[in-house]
Amino acid sequence: MWPDERVAKFVNENFIPARVHVKDDPEAFKAYGEKYNAHWTPTVLELDPNGEEFYRTEGFLPLDDFLAQLMLGRAHMDFKQGKWDDAEKRFREIYEKLPSADAAPEALYWAGVSRYKAKNDSVALKETARAFQTRYKDSSWAKKASIWS
Amino acid sequence: MKITFRHDVDSVLKEAKKQSKPVLLDFSAAPM
Numbered sequence: 001m002w003p004d005e006r007v008a009k010f011v012n013e014n015f016i017p018a019r020v021h022v023k024d025d026p027e028a029f030k031a032y033g034e035k036y037n038a039h040w041t042p043t044v045l046e047l048d049p050n051g052e053e054f055y056r057t058e059g060f061l062p063l064d065d066f067l068a069q070l071m072l073g074r075a076h077m078d079f080k081q082g083k084w085d086d087a088e089k090r091f092r093e094i095y096e097k098l099p100s101a102d103a104a105p106e107a108l109y110w111a112g113v114s115r116y117k118a119k120n121d122s123v124a125l126k127e128t129a130r131a132f133q134t135r136y137k138d139s140s141w142a143k144k145a146s147i148w149s
Numbered sequence: 150m151k152i153t154f155r156h157d158v159d160s161v162l163k164e165a166k167k168q169s170k171p172v173l174l175d176f177s178a179a180p181m
Contacts, residue, residue, distance in 0.1 A: 002175075008150040015173035018161040019154035022178045032158055033176065041178040049169045051162045070173075077171060 007067050014074050015046070046073040054080060061102075068094050068101035079110065084118035095135075105136035109145055122148075 011017050020028045022041055033039050036053060046055040055073025075090035091111035095104040112128025129149035132142040154175060155161050165172045
């Protein structure tokens with residue numbers, strides 16, 4: 001995963017990357033594993049600048065799904081910080097660039113919510129519900145958005 | 150392009166605060 005050009009570019013642009021290795025540094029693995037409740041590998045945590053976890057990806061994923069999860073986490077950080085326009089842009093990027101990734105339906109949902117938060121206009125939610133009628137219609141996110149139509 | 154993972158996690162956390170930049174922390178068992 002990590003040597004992939006797209007993953008490397010995304011990580012380097014968005015994070016300071018750090019690693020604890022279960023065999024090479026078992027003490028650090030134990031200490032940070034306890035601190036962050038991470039006891040299995042691979043576990044990838046996205047931490048805000050204060051060191052608080054805001055997203056985690058556990059277990060192996062194929063490349064596109066892995067990248068989409070990292071992007072989803074980063075988008076959720078902007079969302080939690082109330083950066084609605086930035087969050088929407090990041091969520092949209094996921095389903096536009098990686099439309100087949102497992103995270104894509106969730107990204108479509110949250111892009112709609114971000115737009116609603118930015119504009120305070122329920123049209124954003126209706127449009128999102130409509131989008132789910134043609135894309136990802138069997139996903140749980142389509143069910144969640146169905147109430148907006 | 151490659152990712153240079155740092156192993157001094159405490160320093161990384163301090164630096165993240167200073168730079169106001171998020172951290173990606175990888176718990177790994179992959180061959181180094």
